Amino acid sequence: MTLFQRRTPASLMGRTDVALNVLIGVPQTAAIAGGxxxxxxxxxxxxxxxxxxLMVASALYLATRTWAA
Structure with a gap:
C-alpha cells in the first residue's frame, strides 16, 4: 500500500486516483507531442x-559544488 493510498479516505480513492493519473499522464503526453x-x-x-x-555542464556543476552541511 502506498502513502497515497494510506492518506486518502476510501470514499475519495477513485477521484484522487484519477486526479493523480491526470497529473502524471497529461504532462507525459504533452512532452511526447512537444518532442x-x-x-x-x-x-x-x-x-x-x-x-x-547540458548533461556535461550539469555534471561539472555538481562535481565542483561545495555542499553545505
Whole structure:
C-alpha cells in the first residue's frame, strides 16, 4: 500500500486516483507531442549534442559544488 493510498479516505480513492493519473499522464503526453514537434523542426543530432552538453555542464556543476552541511 502506498502513502497515497494510506492518506486518502476510501470514499475519495477513485477521484484522487484519477486526479493523480491526470497529473502524471497529461504532462507525459504533452512532452511526447512537444518532442515530436521539435524533431520536425530541429535535426535530432543537434538535439543530442545540446542534451549531451547540458548533461556535461550539469555534471561539472555538481562535481565542483561545495555542499553545505
Amino acid at each position: 515530436a514537434a521539435l524533431i520536425a523542426l530541429v535535426d535530432y543530432r543537434l538535439m543530442f549534442a545540446v542534451m549531451g552538453a
